[in-house]
Amino acid sequence: MRRWVLAGLVVVLVAALAWPVGLAVWANGKIQRTDAALTSGAGTPGTTYLLAGSDARDDDGIPADGTEGTRTDTILLLHVPTSGPTALISLPRDTYVDIPGHGPHKLNAAFVLGGAPLLVATVQQITGLTVDHYVEIGMGGVKNVVDAVGGVNLCWDAAVDDKDSGMVWTPGCHDVDGTQALAFARMRKSDPTGDIGRALRQRQLVGAVMAEVDPASLVWNPGRQVALVDTGTSALTVDQGSNIFDLARLALAFRTANGPDGITGTPPIASIDYRPGRVGSAVLLDPDASPAFWAAIAAGTLPPGQVGGLPG
Secondary structure (H helix, E strand, O other): OHHHHHHHHHHHHHHHHHHHHHHHHHHHHHOEEEOOOOOOOOOOOOEEEEEEEEEEOOOOOOOOOOOOOEEEEEEEEEEEOOOOOOEEEEOOOOEEEEEOOOEEEEOHHHHHHHHHHHHHHHHHHHHOOOOOEEEEEEHHHHHHHHHHOOOEEEEEOOOEEEOOOOEEEOOEEEEEOHHHHHHHHHOOOOOOOOHHHHHHHHHHHHHHHHHHOOHHHHHOOHHHHHHHHHHHHHOEEEEOOOOHHHHHHHHHHHHHHOOOOOEEEEEEEEEEEEOOOOOOOEEEEOOOOHHHHHHHHHHOOOOOEEEEEOOO
């Protein structure tokens, strides 16, 4: 009898050890990949992730509005320095930049003109940081992820009725489902701060989703593990060199950046209504403060807290 008990314990132990390995192998095989033209060899110190929210109209929850093709309305740079605080910086999609090979334009035009490779090259030119991992998030898939975790609680202190995004909001905090969360993340035109406010909401949404995923509870709920991994991987596209373990490290870094010891915000901004001609209204980064800002992000010398924001 004792031998049967010992054998049972061994089986349970092996299953407990093998399950995460099998899940990781399965999940890694489900991730979609793209050529992101990442720099080979040694780059800048630390690890830098570029996250782009791919916003294709009429794609799983995003209403068709006449816009053709795929846009990126969310561009986040996550940097883990060799020492110092982890930083999560939102780059406004309308940032006025020089796109390699195409000249001056808004940042999100880089994605339209050349996909992930050109977006990576443009961000590296702006920041001076080498992008080590590229992650594209289908914004339509955000709806499914939120529903998979049972909804999230989000807060915004303004009344909103925005027909473009579908966000209808009364001031305060509310429990929302995937459709409402997607509208919360996409709303821009009814926000007087435009992309700056949208970036705040997007970071809040990702943090809320991560807060709902309790690793300890998932260990004893394999069914929910599989459902969350299946839903999450279907919304992601990564560079050819990234795997499920890189995504795990990204998740930890994202959590750290949003914690009390991390940095979140935007680069220094000179104007949110810069009109250089031919591109309409754009966001102009502060040309005097930006170089030192990016150097400090790379070196990990900025103190934790909120950075950047609106001018003045």
